[in-house]
Amino acid sequence: MGVVVKKSSSVVVRPSELVMTDNTAIKLSSFDKGLKGSDHIVVRADNGEVHIQCTGEGVEFVEASVDCALKVANLLEPLPAARAVLDELALYYPAEGCYAPTNPLMMMQVTEFSCGGFVVGVTWNHGTTDGCGMAQFLQAVGKIARGQPAPSVVPIRWDDALPSLPSSIIEMQQLRVSLEPLDLACLDINPVKRDQPHQGWIPGSPCTMFEVVAAVLWRCRTRATMSKPESPVVLWFAANVRKHVGAKEGYYGNGSTGQLVMAASGMVTNGDIMDLIKMIKQAKDRIPDKFTRGWSC
Incomplete structure (x- = not known):
């Protein structure tokens, strides 16, 4: 018998105390403007700048329960049963998607769970923050929930020190978030990581899980679509650039941009997987150059 997940209808949880917001407007940076949905979550000032309107109305909340223990659910294991539970637990916006004007931010x-354990899940409009920013925001919320009078790092939504992104970069980010996500099979990357010491790897610089997965997916995608071995093929990935742009500690708005890796199709499909990983690592190392030598992909 499968796991039973029950969910309540969503309700708006308002602040426990009256919040005087006077309809404060928080400006969005160019990192935010490059993401789909920012035009639906904001008001526009007379000078054309984009803002989030603070109304103090509260957060939309769903209560759920599962008839098994958290340990039994094995949510972090790459198993079909765990995936099925995660699909049931996932929190989605209505059918029209998270960018409808009437949906909450x-x-x-x-x-x-039956053992007393619990899991907190969120979904949000990407125009407000990215994954790194949301993780930082939830850490602050968690510390307050545990009884701390204030988080150790005060959340900051607007950082006037952030640079402005060129229009070409904003357009590329808008294209990225317009793509539909695909279900991916589980990848066993352990053999690749075990081979590192035998492939002339740079001492003290092991590859990360992201680098291995990106290299494998790049190769698989290229093999499936390659027309000519000499044709160029591009890998694009997002990167957290907060430390490179001097973002303030506590800034939880969007702080990501993209990086490109380019190679000939034949090299990607038939070359050593370790060479692809090295190319991805080198592309990551070049990210700070965008902010010191001018913008380019």
Whole structure:
């Protein structure tokens, strides 16, 4: 018998105390403007700048329960049963998607398991923050929930020190978030990581899980679509650039941009997988150059 997941209808949880917001407007940076949905979550000032309107209305909340223990669910294991539970637990916006003008900026769900353990899930409009920013924001919320009077790092939504992104970069980011995500099979990357010491790898510079997965997917995609071995093929990936642009500690808005890796199709499909990983690592190392030598991909 499968796991049973029950969910309540969403309700708006308002602040426990009256919040005087006077309709404060928080400006969005160019990192935010490059993401789909920013035009639906904001008001526009007379000078054309984009803002989030603070109304103090609260957060949309869903309560859920699962009839098994958290340990039994094995949510982090790459197993079909765990994936099925995650699909049931996932919190989604209505069918029209998270960028509809009537949808909230963020929805939160707390799921309680039979053992007393619980999981907190959120979904949000990408125009407000990225994954790194949301993780930082939730850490601050968690510390307050545990009784701390204030988080150790105060959340900051607007950072006037952030640079302005060129229009070409903004357009590329808008294209990225317009792509539909695909279900991916589980990849066993352990053999690749075990081979590192035998492939002339740079001492003290092991590859990361991201680099291995990106290299394998790049190769698989190229093999499936390659027309001519000499044709160029591009890998594009997002990168957290907060430390490179001097973002303030606590900044939880969008802080990511993209990086490109280019190679001939024949090299990607038939070359050594370690060479692809090295190319990805080198591309990551070049990210700071965007902010010191001018913008380019």
